[in-house]
Amino acid sequence: MPYNEALRSLKKIITTKDGSQTLYSSEFDECYHSTNDGALNETLQKHIIPAFTLLSPKNKIVILDICFGLGYNTLATIYYCKLHKISTKIEIISPELDEALVRGLKDFVYPEEFDMIKPIIDQLSQNLHYKDEQFNIDILIGDARAILPNIEQKIDIIYQDAFSPKKNPLLWTREYFEMLRGLCNDDVIMTTYSSATPVRMGMWENGFKLYTPPKSSVRSGTIATLGSLELEFIDMELKLERNPDAKSLKDSEYQ
Numbered sequence: 080m081p082y083n084e085a086l087r088s089l090k091k092i093i094t095t096k097d098g099s100q101t102l103y104s105s106e107f108d109e110c111y112h113s114t115n116d117g118a119l120n121e122t123l124q125k126h127i128i129p130a131f132t133l134l135s136p137k138n139k140i141v142i143l144d145i146c147f148g149l150g151y152n153t154l155a156t157i158y159y160c161k162l163h164k165i166s167t168k169i170e171i172i173s174p175e176l177d178e179a180l181v182r183g184l185k186d187f188v189y190p191e192e193f194d195m196i197k198p199i200i201d202q203l204s205q206n207l208h209y210k211d212e213q214f215n216i217d218i219l220i221g222d223a224r225a226i227l228p229n230i231e232q233k234i235d236i237i238y239q240d241a242f243s244p245k246k247n248p249l250l251w252t253r254e255y256f257e258m259l260r261g262l263c264n265d266d267v268i269m270t271t272y273s274s275a276t277p278v279r280m281g282m283w284e285n286g287f288k289l290y291t292p293p294k295s296s297v298r299s300g301t302i303a304t305l306g307s308l309e310l311e312f313i314d315m316e317l318k319l320e321r322n323p324d325a326k327s328l329k330d331s332e333y334q
């Protein structure tokens with residue numbers, strides 16, 4: 080059966096509010112993107128624009144994209160750099176469990192903004208790797224929890240974009256964020272759509288400082304760093320004083 084038919088039978092294609100397409104996963108009972116915010120719009124507003132606006136200047140940027148899925152975060156990073164003529168060298172490391180999904184992405188209908196990077200999409204889908212003078216991208220097939228300990232690079236940006244804590248809790252626990260912390264440069268920018276207290280607790284208990292994302296057209300989330308940012312600070316000590324029952328998610332609850 081051609082891949083697109085197989086894809087349709089396992090995962091439903093959904094057109095989101097900005098016209099870009101995403102998938103619904105019956106396995107996780109969740110969409111890959113917010114249908115209201117729009118797949119491309121959400122990607123740019125929640126992850127790429129805040130990360131590139133807040134990151135201090137670097138000669139090279141290393142990005143951890145959790146998890147690759149349809150690749151919007153990685154692809155929109157390339158699109159954003161080309162659009163804004165950002166020539167910094169960029170390395171992207173992206174774990175993904177679902178190899179069949181990635182292999183089929185050459186046939187996925189992306190927004191026209193990605194037309195100019197279609198050859199990159201095809202190479203990533205075919206080789207799980209892409210390299211040119213500016214970008215070096217690796218999709219690492221497997222469980223992100225098993226992959227993270229083998230990453231040797233120090234990370235500057237994390238797109239924390241797993242399925243939700245309710246559907247995929249092991250990618251949101253205190254122990255998971257401990258692994259991420261061990262990989263990060265101090266001025267790391269971690270972006271996520273989640274503003275759930277247990278998620279924030281897990282980040283904060285590992286020394287991340289938390290901030291409210293700059294105002295945008297999409298639902299808010301959280302920005303985390305090990306340094307400090309000129310954004311609205313989220314005072315987790317105060318939150319804990321007001322809600323002593325607030326707890327991070329723990330591996331032991333899900334294994």
Ligand SMILES: C[S@@+](CC[C@H](N)C(=O)[O-])C[C@H]1O[C@@H](n2cnc3c(N)ncnc32)[C@H](O)[C@@H]1O
Pocket residue numbers: 110111112145146147148149150151152174175176177180221222223224240241242247250
């Ligand atoms: C919300 S989607 C990612 C959305 C992605 N940023 C995009 O642009 O499509 C979550 C992805 O995580 C993958 N996944 C789920 N559990 C995983 C795990 N333990 N390790 C690696 N990937 C995982 C799923 O296969 C899915 O592709």
